[in-house]
Amino acid sequence: MKSDIVYPLNIGPVHPAFKEPIKFTFRIEGEQVAGVDIDFGYTHRGIEKIALERNYIQIIYLLERVCGICSFSHPLAYCLAIEDVAEIQVPDRARYIRTIIGELERLHSHLLWTGIAAHEIGFDTLFMYTWNIREKVLDCLEEFTGNRINYGMLTIGGVRRDITPENSETITRMLEYYMELYDRASEILLDDLTLRARTEGIGILSREQAEMFCAVGPTARGSGLLKDVRIDYPVNAYYDIPWLNPISPRDIGKEPIGDVYDRMAVRVLEIKQSLNVIQFCMENLPEGDINSGEGAVKIINKLKKLEGEGIGRYEAPRGEVCHYVILDNQEHPIQLKVKAPTYSNGFTWIPMLTNIEIADIPIVIASIDPCVACADRMTFIRKDGAKERYSWDYLHQKSIQKYKRSANQ
């Protein structure tokens, strides 16, 4: 209901609806949201700056802690960036193992999201159900990486642990378990009347808006944009999988309109896709080395003598993560930039949240699967606390100055 009275509504930074600190200021007209302002930065830990004081191997473990849910995607993007500069070839077996862990991570992340989304609309039974079945994939990850969340599996030029025959048995059993459950779970998630009533037609992000705000990952695919870094810029074993396609709600016979239901459908279908990819990789796992066999010291010594810049891109469960590094004959990179998916997706909140009812705010916010810990990368802090806005011209001029300086040197 619209009314003439406009009032602000502050949610956050500490609020039970979000698991992470983020602040929303809504402008409410009656029951409807008329505008929204978002304040990030509560979990800013300065990781990009810390990384410049650590060596190349230590950074991998630091970047795992950018986000505990994408704790494989971030270090993987970094390793790809370094391998891009140093032109390191990753052995085939390592590429496949990386793919398997990446997909296991996607599986656990999507199950986790489904639970959170169910919780946000008050469907706690489903929350318990999905988190219970999620334990299976965590068990599997634990058995073969040694940890439930931060795996520590990656190294530059490969992976650190191999898949033993016992591990592959566990993975096969896990796949069977999920394949059996999938039909039932997808029926609950996609056909349940309560869920449909709460998710259909709200939080709409049209295709044009998704393009305009550079949405990535399931948020973009839910609006009908067919973009997926795994297919557009394949890394790891994704070259070898011919049937891999970006998921869209059309796969269940629904024209995408970009509402919460579509985004949920994309994630549910991606669970199936991940299971298929893992199965493919297990069946075609090549023999051979899992890394270059060089120790950390040797790798660092090699990278110490290099100059150049590299980019690593990978499709994390929430969308594209992109890492950019500059090396300059030093024991540590001289620049590291992390671009997390919530950077791009955060802005899509604005069209989604406008003109919805107050009661739908939590589920719409959760629908992009926000990860605030990923997005809080850089803030300007001034001692006097004054807010400062950099205009486009100012930034443009700054960049010209910078390039002039480096050209003169």
Add this chain to the structure above:
Amino acid sequence: MVYYYRCYNVIDNNRGTYVKKINYKHLKRSLWAYHMNTGSCNACDIEILATLMPRYDAERFGIKLVGSPRHADVLLVTGTVTEKIKDKILQVYQQVPKPKLVMIIGSCGATKGVFHESYAMAGPLDTLLPVDVYVPGCPPRPEAIIYGVAKAWEKLEEL
């Protein structure tokens, strides 16, 4: 029944003064927890939730997450305390009714952990608040979190 009516003087180690007659009898059974994220990487947060899920099922001990600090007995804090959230954690701590316990989940709340040389840190938390139980690990396993809660109970028995 004496057990239920024991009252003690304890030192509030934040201010170093006596806080008179805090009655811990209400805390003997179900601990209600309020979870606050002060700049963690989410891993510890999802492990706390996993602790409450059917596999580990901490709710059978009466441990429950509540939506407001005013309903809580225990403050579960995850993450290093960043500069921007410092005021908020102090406010939330004030809102928890006495008697209260503070538990740190994860190494980075206790020692800043992997982010130790960061410029954006106001922590570790025990420089700001009195902390009762530390659960180390990056992230700690759900078993460790349950063990930490058991330790909190033990601590209450001793008081």
